[in-house]
Amino acid sequence: MTLKTDVAVIGSGLSAVALTLNLIDQLPPTAKVSLVGKAAAQGRGIAYATKAECHLLNVPAGRMSLFADRPNHFLSWLAEEGYPWSADDFVPRRIYGNYVRDCLDAALKRTGNRAALTLVDAEALSAEAEQDGGLCFALSDGTRLSARASALCTGAGTRRLPLPEEALSPAVRGSVVHDPWADAWWERLPADADVLFVGTGLTTVDQLLLLKRRGFRGTLHAVSRHGLLPQAHLAHRADPVETVLVPGQSEISAMLAALRAQATAAPDWRAVMDGLRHTTHEFWQTLSEAQRSRFLRHAASFWNVHRHRMAPAVAQEIDDLRRSGQLVIHRGRLEALRREDGRLAVDLRGGASVTADLVVNCTGLDRCTVSASPLLKSLAERGLVRADPHGLGIAVDDEDSVLAADDTSNARFFALGPLTAGRHWEITAVPDIRVQARAVATRIGALVAAG
Numbered sequence: 001m002t003l004k005t006d007v008a009v010i011g012s013g014l015s016a017v018a019l020t021l022n023l024i025d026q027l028p029p030t031a032k033v034s035l036v037g038k039a040a041a042q043g044r045g046i047a048y049a050t051k052a053e054c055h056l057l058n059v060p061a062g063r064m065s066l067f068a069d070r071p072n073h074f075l076s077w078l079a080e081e082g083y084p085w086s087a088d089d090f091v092p093r094r095i096y097g098n099y100v101r102d103c104l105d106a107a108l109k110r111t112g113n114r115a116a117l118t119l120v121d122a123e124a125l126s127a128e129a130e131q132d133g134g135l136c137f138a139l140s141d142g143t144r145l146s147a148r149a150s151a152l153c154t155g156a157g158t159r160r161l162p163l164p165e166e167a168l169s170p171a172v173r174g175s176v177v178h179d180p181w182a183d184a185w186w187e188r189l190p191a192d193a194d195v196l197f198v199g200t201g202l203t204t205v206d207q208l209l210l211l212k213r214r215g216f217r218g219t220l221h222a223v224s225r226h227g228l229l230p231q232a233h234l235a236h237r238a239d240p241v242e243t244v245l246v247p248g249q250s251e252i253s254a255m256l257a258a259l260r261a262q263a264t265a266a267p268d269w270r271a272v273m274d275g276l277r278h279t280t281h282e283f284w285q286t287l288s289e290a291q292r293s294r295f296l297r298h299a300a301s302f303w304n305v306h307r308h309r310m311a312p313a314v315a316q317e318i319d320d321l322r323r324s325g326q327l328v329i330h331r332g333r334l335e336a337l338r339r340e341d342g343r344l345a346v347d348l349r350g351g352a353s354v355t356a357d358l359v360v361n362c363t364g365l366d367r368c369t370v371s372a373s374p375l376l377k378s379l380a381e382r383g384l385v386r387a388d389p390h391g392l393g394i395a396v397d398d399e400d401s402v403l404a405a406d407d408t409s410n411a412r413f414f415a416l417g418p419l420t421a422g423r424h425w426e427i428t429a430v431p432d433i434r435v436q437a438r439a440v441a442t443r444i445g446a447l448v449a450a451g
C-alpha cells in the first residue's frame with residue numbers, strides 16, 4: 001500500500017518534532033504532514049529518553065524553548081506544570097522530554113479534526129526519487145509513503161568503539177558495552193567492579209552519575225585522546241561578550257589564537273565562547289576544506305569541552321569523584337583489550353595499561369551516519385545524498401536542501417539537526433536546531449503553498 005502525504009518528516013527526535021510543530025503553524029490547514037519514527041522515541045530521541053533524574057540539561061531552561069520565535073515557551077510550560085525551575089536552572093532531561101512530547105500531543109489535538117498530522121510508528125528503510133522531485137519511502141511496517149517534500153531528521157547515532165571488531169576476541173567481547181543507552185548495563189554489575197569508560201565527554205558524565213546514585217564502590221576509569229572532561233557552567237551566567245573575530249579574515253590557527261587571547265583577558269572565558277554562539281555557522285562556512293580538517297584534527301576536542309558544558313551541580317559531583325580517587329582520568333588511545341587473570345587489561349598507546357571488569361563505549365555521537373543507516377545508505381547508493389567530506393553527516397546547500405552525488409540540490413528534500421553538521425558545525429543543541437527548524441518549515445511552507 002502506498003500512502004500519500006505533502007510532507008514526510010523522517011526521524012523521531014527533537015529535530016523532527018521541532019520541524020513538525022513549525023510546519024503545523026505555517027502550512028495551510030489542508031496540508032498533510034507525516035512524522036515517521038518509532039513511537040517510543042517520538043519527541044525524545046537519545047537525549048531526552050533517559051528516566052534518570054540526575055541527567056540534567058546542559059543548557060539553562062531559559063534557552064530551551066522549542067520555538068525560535070517564542071523564547072519563553074519552555075519556562076511558561078514549566079510554570080503551568082507547577083515546576084519550581086526558572087531561567088538559569090538546569091532541568092532534568094526527562095522533564096524536557098515530557099515538554100517536547102506535550103507540545104507534540106497539543107499539535108495532534110489541534111489538528112485532530114482535519115487529520116493534518118499523522119504519526120507513523122515505523123522506520124524508513126529506503127527511498128527512491130519520484131518524477132515530480134518528491135520521494136517515496138519504504139517503511140518497516142511494509143507500507144510506502146510518497147511525499148511531495150521530505151526532511152531527514154535521523155540524528156547522529158552512536159559512535160563505535162575505536163577498535164576493529166577483530167581486535168575484540170571472544171574472551172573479551174562479553175565484557176564490552178557498545179551502546180551505553182541501549183540497555184541497563186549497570187544492573188548486572190557487582191557494586192565493587194572496576195569500569196573503564198572510553199570517552200571523557202558528556203556521555204561518560206551521564207554514566208558516572210548513574211553509578212554514583214546506585215552506591216557503586218569500584219574504581220571508575222575514563223580514557224580519551226586528550227583526557228579532557230567538559231568544563232562547567234557558572235551558577236550565574238555572565239552576559240556574552242562580543243567576539244573579536246571577523247569571519248573570513250584570517251585562517252584557522254590565527255582565529256583560534258585570537259579567541260584564546262580574548263578568553264584569557266576576559267573576566268570569564270565562558271562569556272567569550274557564548275559571544276560566538278550566533279556567528280559560529282558563519283565562521284565555519286568561511287573555512288576552506290583544509291582549514292576545517294585542521295580544526296577537526298587539532299582543536300575540535302578542546303572546542304567541544306568549552307562549548308558543551310556541564311551543569312554546575314553535575315560538575316561538582318564529578319569533581320568530588322575525582323578528588324576521592326574513585327574516578328581516574330587517563331590520556332591515550334585504546335590499543336588492545338586482553339583477558340588477564342579473569343579481568344580485562346586495556347592497553348593504551350604508549351605503554352600504559354588499565355585493568356577493569358567492564359569496558360563501556362562512551363565515545364558519544366557519531367559524525368558520519370551514512371554507512372550506519374540503511375536509509376542513508378540507500379539514498380547514497382541512488383546518488384540522492386552524498387556524505388560530507390569530513391564525515392559530518394550529509395552535504396546540504398545554503399538552504400539545508402540535500403545535495404545529490406552530482407552536487408545538484410533538491411528543493412523538495414531537506415535535512416536538519418546533527419546530520420547537517422558539515423554545513424553548520426554547531427547544530428546539536430536546541431537553541432541552534434530550533435532556528436533551523438523554523439527556517440526549513442518556512443521553505444517547505446512556501447513549496448506546499450505553491451502547489
Ligand SMILES: Cc1cc2nc3c(=O)[nH]c(=O)nc-3n(C[C@H](O)[C@H](O)[C@H](O)COP(=O)(O)OP(=O)(O)OC[C@H]3O[C@@H](n4cnc5c(N)ncnc54)[C@H](O)[C@@H]3O)c2cc1C
Nearest residue numbers: 011012013014015041045047057058124154155417429430
Ligand atoms: C545525551 C544527550 C544529552 C543532550 N543534552 C542536551 C541539552 O541539555 N541541551 C541541548 O540543547 N541539547 C542537548 N543534546 C543535544 C540535542 O538536543 C540532540 O542532539 C538533539 O536531540 C538532536 O535531535 P535529532 O532529532 O536530530 O536526533 P536524535 O535525538 O538522535 O533523534 C533521531 C531519531 O530518529 C530516529 N531515526 C533514525 N533513523 C530513522 C529512520 N530511518 N526512520 C525513522 N526514524 C529514524 C532515531 O531512532 C532517533 O530516535 C543532548 C544530546 C545527547 C545525546
